[in-house]
Amino acid sequence: MRPSLMRSASQVLRRRRGYSSASGQPERKVAILGAAGGIGQPLSLLMKLNPLVSSLSLYDIAGTPGVAADVSHINAPAQVKGFMGDDQLGEALEGSDIVIIPAGVPRKPGMTRDDLFNINAGIVKNLCTAIAKYCPNALVNMISNPVNSTVPIAAEVFKKAGTYDEKKLFGVTTLDVVRAKTFYAGKANVPVTDVNVPVVGGHAGITILPLFSQATPATNALSDEDIKALTKRTQDGGTEVVEAKAGKGSATLSMAYAGAVFANACLKGLNGVPDVVECSFVQSTVTELPFFASKVKLGKNGVEEVLGLGQLSDFEKEGLENLKGELKASIEKGIKFANA
Ligand SMILES: NC(=O)C1=CN([C@@H]2O[C@H](COP(=O)(O)OP(=O)(O)OC[C@H]3O[C@@H](n4cnc5c(N)ncnc54)[C@H](O)[C@@H]3O)[C@@H](O)[C@H]2O)C=CC1
Numbered sequence: 390m391r392p393s394l395m396r397s398a399s400q401v402l403r404r405r406r407g408y409s410s411a412s413g414q415p416e417r418k419v420a421i422l423g424a425a426g427g428i429g430q431p432l433s434l435l436m437k438l439n440p441l442v443s444s445l446s447l448y449d450i451a452g453t454p455g456v457a458a459d460v461s462h463i464n465a466p467a468q469v470k471g472f473m474g475d476d477q478l479g480e481a482l483e484g485s486d487i488v489i490i491p492a493g494v495p496r497k498p499g500m501t502r503d504d505l506f507n508i509n510a511g512i513v514k515n516l517c518t519a520i521a522k523y524c525p526n527a528l529v530n531m532i533s534n535p536v537n538s539t540v541p542i543a544a545e546v547f548k549k550a551g552t553y554d555e556k557k558l559f560g561v562t563t564l565d566v567v568r569a570k571t572f573y574a575g576k577a578n579v580p581v582t583d584v585n586v587p588v589v590g591g592h593a594g595i596t597i598l599p600l601f602s603q604a605t606p607a608t609n610a611l612s613d614e615d616i617k618a619l620t621k622r623t624q625d626g627g628t629e630v631v632e633a634k635a636g637k638g639s640a641t642l643s644m645a646y647a648g649a650v651f652a653n654a655c656l657k658g659l660n661g662v663p664d665v666v667e668c669s670f671v672q673s674t675v676t677e678l679p680f681f682a683s684k685v686k687l688g689k690n691g692v693e694e695v696l697g698l699g700q701l702s703d704f705e706k707e708g709l710e711n712l713k714g715e716l717k718a719s720i721e722k723g724i725k726f727a728n729a
């Protein structure tokens with residue numbers, strides 16, 4: 390066969406198997422729910438730029454035609470489509486490999502993440518009901534706060550629909566890791582791009598537990614007081630941004646970055662790249678709590694393995710015990726809401 394004919398035959402075969410002819414990567418559809426919001430817009434941009442994405446579906450209750458038209462002009466491979474309103478939610482979701490959810494209201498100064506529960510719990514419940522119907526096999530990346538409750542809500546909705554797979558539901562806590570890395574690098578005076586810090590627990594106040602004793606590159610330049618201050622700054626990172634924005638919302642740009650990092654890790658896992666590990670808030674047996682954030686190995690079906698906590702310092706052991714009460718209450722609040 391002529392080389393050009395051989396090439397086109399293999400392209401047809403790849404397309405039939407769901408492979409993109411151009412890149413040799415599997416076709417991957419990513420949907421973003423809340424795509425016209427403060428996080429949604431820069432996250433849409435970053436996902437359009439991700440070469441692993443072949444189809445990008447941008448859904449919101451308003452504003453998505455403009456965002457989709459804008460992002461679609463970027464000369465990157467992903468095909469972009471905008472969807473607006475309930476009527477178009479099904480089409481937006483159908484065939485999705487990953488659904489990222491940054492839909493809902495953000496904090497204003499003086500509020501806790503739990504103060505968002507009353508509005509965001511209902512939004513997440515409705516969106517997850519649609520996910521169960523239109524793309525029950527998708528990985529779900531939950532960004533909407535309070536994550537400590539919205540993830541259990543999603544799990545309950547999926548259980549009721551008979552579609553729950555604990556390997557496919559993730560609370561996105563990557564921003565805590567991003568912050569811990571940045572703050573550690575600044576204090577330890579090491580190159581930020583080399584830094585790794587696991588962050589475990591949950592995603593609110595003291596439930597955010599960075600494990601600086603496991604940070605790499607290791608340093609002995611930090612005192613116990615330094616570690617305490619770094620821990621507190623990581624736990625209060627969201628509030629630092631909320632206060633600086635003075636009523637105009639919470640972290641959007643750093644969150645879009647973190648959301649894109651986590652979605653990219655999920656895509657790599659789905660595509661069979663080995664040893665992809667990120668921290669995430671998932672169904673867990675690492676502690677006695679039913680959901681917990683820790684390092685997670687990502688694979689072709691989502692969670693391949695929930696990794697343990699490793700060796701903790703006394704300060705971290707104390708932090709772990711102190712966070713359990715609040716985290717348990719937030720999880721139970723979500724479960725109760727979903728079953729009401
Ligand atoms: N997990 C994390 O680390 C972080 C989570 N967040 C959370 O992300 C959420 C979104 O934050 P922002 O983008 O700043 O808020 P935003 O208000 O700028 O955008 C939210 C978007 O959600 C949309 N929306 C509302 N109801 C919807 C529905 N039923 N279906 C689809 N879209 C809907 C709105 O139209 C809006 O475009 C908040 O709950 C915030 O607390 C924010 C930062 C970090």
Ligand SMILES: O=C([O-])CC(=O)C(=O)O
Pocket residue numbers: 495496502534564626627628630631639640
């Ligand atoms: O603080 C907030 O409300 C938003 C958030 O979750 C974060 O920035 O970590």
